[in-house]
Amino acid sequence: MYSLSKSLLLLISSSLCLSSALVIDKFAAEDSNALGNWHGCDEGDGITCTWLTNGLRIQSTDTDYSFYTQLNNGCQDITSLSSQYLHVKLSGSTAFSIALQQNNPQCDEAVAPYPETWDIVYAADYAVSGEIYVPLSHFNINKARAVGFAFKAFRSTATTTLTLVELVASLPSGRTVPAKKATGSLVFQCTRPNSIAFGIDDGVPELAQQTMKIIADAGIKVTFFTVGSALYDSSGNFTAVYKEALARGHQVALHSMTHPKIEGLASVALIDAEFQQSIAALKDKLGVTTKYFRAPYGTDGALTRQRFEAAVVGGGSRIINWSIDIEDWLWGTSSTPAKQVDAVTRDIAKGGNLFVAHYLYPSTVQYLPEFIRLAKATGKQIMRVDQCLEDPDAPPL
CATH class of the missing domain: 3.20.20.370 (Glycoside hydrolase/deacetylase)
Structure with a gap:
């Protein structure tokens, strides 16, 4: 589990150095994201996920439902990337939350709790012209045990279409982000x-x-x-x-x-x-x-x-x-x-x-x-x- 995590970390570090971006998900396949790890929506009537050509359209009628895209199937150590940004391209409603999830110490989904916790931001606070940039530092979790990102708590029945999820080393010229809002644990x-x-x-x-x-x-x-x-x-x-x-x-x-x-x-x-x-x-x-x-x-x-x-x-x-x-x-x-x-x-x-x-x-x-x-x-x-x-x-x- 940890050897896989270290290998992926090297890939992440190399990608950020060479191209200033690591693509996590471009929604090219239903069974896995761009890293080869699981992604998918909760099952149930509260959410409808429609796979498009290089995109995912989400419509939710219940704030309990989420879409997940994972960095690793166990734990991924991203502490060295804490100065980076989550970048999301999307269209439609931005009235939802984005969470970075933390695994349990065993890095095992069969152990309770799984995930152990997560920190969360409101997407609309960071969205400008169809793009979201969130500093990874705004997610206050143990980043040595990251699982992946969850797009959750959709507050509107209007659709949201995701087309890209990636990590980038810096903001575009002229782009700013808001301060992190204080959030209960x-x-x-x-x-x-x-x-x-x-x-x-x-x-x-x-x-x-x-x-x-x-x-x-x-x-x-x-x-x-x-x-x-x-x-x-x-x-x-x-x-x-x-x-x-x-x-x-x-x-x-x-x-x-x-x-x-x-x-x-x-x-x-x-x-x-x-x-x-x-x-x-x-x-x-x-x-x-x-x-x-x-x-x-x-x-x-x-x-x-x-x-x-x-x-x-x-x-x-x-x-x-x-x-x-x-x-x-x-x-x-x-x-x-x-x-x-x-x-x-x-x-x-x-x-x-x-x-x-x-x-x-x-x-x-x-x-x-x-x-x-x-x-x-x-x-x-x-x-x-x-x-x-x-x-x-x-x-x-």
Whole structure:
């Protein structure tokens, strides 16, 4: 894996010296890019990718879908190219995000999380006359473990046609680029050695107290992500539940105000309102301020991360995803709810240590003690998300 990576690095360095450009993708073939590595779109109804003669037309109706073009099938060390630029030629909509993805330390897609994380920019900020130039320095990742680029979170149903993706050594004469916008970090994995954490999103009031009792009986601390509007809903008991959770030493963090796919909202003003109102709700109802946020549906995009970072006093925002998915959304009300246990077993075996869960379904709450048992069986200590991320502001273990 690494010998291939070094060979490709030599090719990249040589190409940049000789021609000032390394072509990553010119869309000449459906099965591989110009480097001979995989490229392709997510499968599903939310995106339509049409291969043209030396081009790819993308139309998306869902911000969860992406197109990927890889530098390497494992890890590619591009640290020596940090002064270079990503250059994209395109036509159509520029209302989408571009991410540079970072692989896990094993450089293995069979290990969770894969990818480990990525940093992201908003394409429209860099687009001029059908061309985009993004400094690689604007992608704040471990560039020794680069996977490739993702074109994602398409905010418009208008088409985007890509015709060239390459790395170049310099900008054209007279061309400038904007400053990097502050962007919250995206987290899939605990960093503290031998730690594992439950991130639990809102559920239904009828199952809240049962969930709290199971957690208390297990003697563990967790992180709850709450929708702000639920705290103002007098028909539920969420404010009381989360006050109790705080009193017991749990963490309570943000899950938006109304649970939309934030990146798909029609304007930056609406995105800002989701953050500002949910921040105000936690402060008003629970007396809590936090820099932790879990995006509804796990949807990621540059505007979501930039606007949350701007909303957090002092910055340093954390967008929390997961590496253990109990798949309650898939199996919770099915005829085979025990497959939730199978999902946890699978993801723990792959190295996952950060849960996503909800208390939406009776079957999920029924299996919660088993999820906790499986987590404890790893030998890792169960703790809050801020503790597992070694946050200096988190309470001591």
